[in-house]
Amino acid sequence: xxxxxxxxxxxxxxxxxxxxxxxxxxxxxxxxxxxxxxxxxxxxxxxxxxxxxxxxxxxxxxxxxxxxxxxxxxxxxxxxxxxxxxxxxxxxxxxxxxxxxxxxxxxxxxxxxxxxxxxxxxxxxxxxxxxxxxxxxxxxxxxxxxxxxxxxxxxxxxxxxxxxxxxxxxxxxxxxxxxxxxxxxxxxxxxxxxxxxxxxxxxxxxxxxxxxxxxxxxxxxxxxxxxxxxxxxxxxxxxxxxxxxxxxxxxx
Numbered sequence: 001x002x003x004x005x006x007x008x009x010x011x012x013x014x015x016x017x018x019x020x021x022x023x024x025x026x027x028x029x030x031x032x033x034x035x036x037x038x039x040x041x042x043x044x045x046x047x048x049x050x051x052x053x054x055x056x057x058x059x060x061x062x063x064x065x066x067x068x069x070x071x072x073x074x075x076x077x078x079x080x081x082x083x084x085x086x087x088x089x090x091x092x093x094x095x096x097x098x099x100x101x102x103x104x105x106x107x108x109x110x111x112x113x114x115x116x117x118x119x120x121x122x123x124x125x126x127x128x129x130x131x132x133x134x135x136x137x138x139x140x141x142x143x144x145x146x147x148x149x150x151x152x153x154x155x156x157x158x159x160x161x162x163x164x165x166x167x168x169x170x171x172x173x174x175x176x177x178x179x180x181x182x183x184x185x186x187x188x189x190x191x192x193x194x195x196x197x198x199x200x201x202x203x204x205x206x207x208x209x210x211x212x213x214x215x216x217x218x219x220x221x222x223x224x225x226x227x228x229x230x231x232x233x234x235x236x237x238x239x240x241x242x243x244x245x246x247x248x249x250x251x252x
Contacts, residue, residue: 052099052100053099053100054094054096054100054249055096055227055229055249056096056180056249056250056251057180057182057229057230057248057249057250058182058224058225058229058230059180059181059182060181060182060183060221060230061181061183061221062168062170062181064122064127065111065119065121065122065128065168066111066168066170067109067111067121067139067170068121070109070139070141070170071141072136073109073136073139073140073141074140074141074142075140075141075142076140076142076150076151076152076153077140077152077153078110078137078138078139078140078152078153078154079137079138079153079154079155080120080135080136080137080138081135081137082114082115082137082138082155083115083155083204083205084114084115084155084156084158084201084204084205084206085115085155085156085197085201085204085206085238085241085242086153086155086156086240086241086242087153087154087155087156087157087241087242087243087244088151088152088153088154088241088242088243088244089110089151089152089153089154089167089243089244090149090150090151090243090244090245090246091108091110091149091150091151091152091169091184091245091246091247091248092144092147092148092149092245092246092247092248093106093108093144093148093149093150093171093247093248093249093250094148094247094248094249094250095249095250095251095252096249096250096251096252097251097252098252100249101148102144102146102147102148102149103144103148103250103252104144104145104146104147104148105143105144105173105174106143106144106148106171106172106173106174106179106250106252107141107142107143107144107171107172107173107174107176108141108142108143108144108150108169108170108171108172109139109140109141109169109170109171109172110139110140110141110152110167110168110169110170111138111139111140111167111168112138112154112157112166112167112168113138113157113158113159113160114137114138114155114157114158115155115156115157115158115204115205115206116158116205116208117158117159117160117161117208118130118132118160119132119138120132120135120136120137120138120139121133121135121136121139138154138155138157140152143174156193156197156201156206156242158198158206158208159194159198159208159213159214161212161214162214162219163214163219163221164185164186164188164194164213164214164215164216164218164219164221164222165185165186165194166183166184166185166186166219166221166222167183167184167244168181168182168183168184169181169182169183169184169248171248171250173252179250179251179252180248180250182230182248183221183222183230184230184231184232184244184246185216185219185221185222185225185230185231185232186216186231186232186234186244187231187232187233187234188215188216192234193234193236193242195210196237196238197238197242198210198213200238201238204238216231229249232244232245232246233245233246
């Protein structure tokens with residue numbers, strides 16, 4: 001599928017309009033605490049060390065396929081009619097301006113492509129030839145709980161030319177004011193979920209393999225993510241499904 005890459009920050013504002021063991025396939029930890037921090041003796045909900053200082057998650061482009069009317073898609077199960085490897089998405093929102101405490105009441109929109117690399121709400125153009133303009137799969141909105149957590153039920157995203165596997169996220173405060181548009185990257189490597197799903201998941205419909213795949217290091221959105229603030233943790237296996245956990249730090 002042909003894709004026209006957008007400049008990294010140019011459209012951020014538009015977010016408003018029989019194999020080796022598979023368990024623990026993705027191991028990169030990203031609790032968002034990459035600055036010099038003062039830590040407590042416990043751990044936070046994501047399994048990372050709690051801290052009172054954190055770095056704001058980088059802003060990224062919402063385009064070229066942002067959700068057209070996010071408020072109409074308040075739901076946690078975003079699968080729709082799509083098929084693929086079962087996937088649970090857990091996103092924690094923290095407030096950098098409140099000692100990195102959990103941000104309750106934040107509105108979180110997510111969207112990602114299906115196993116074949118296609119987005120709903122768009123299509124019939126050179127950018128995406130298959131027309132999915134009348135459907136709304138793999139898009140949803142939830143409000144964070146007291147732990148700053150939203151959870152979505154989905155299918156593992158596929159990939160398309162020029163982009164690594166990723167999830168788009170737009171975070172608003174409880175009043176609907178935009179706080180951050182960003183993207184989530186996936187760990188890579190021969191034991192990662194990205195590799196295993198695409199190379200051993202043909203029975204689930206993943207037939208592309210990794211030939212022509214754009215890795216994070218070559219993806220123009222993620223090339224500067226040296227701190228790992230945009231890379232999630234992913235655990236699980238093909239038959240049981242995968243779970244992604246990721247913390248996003250905003251200034252609220």
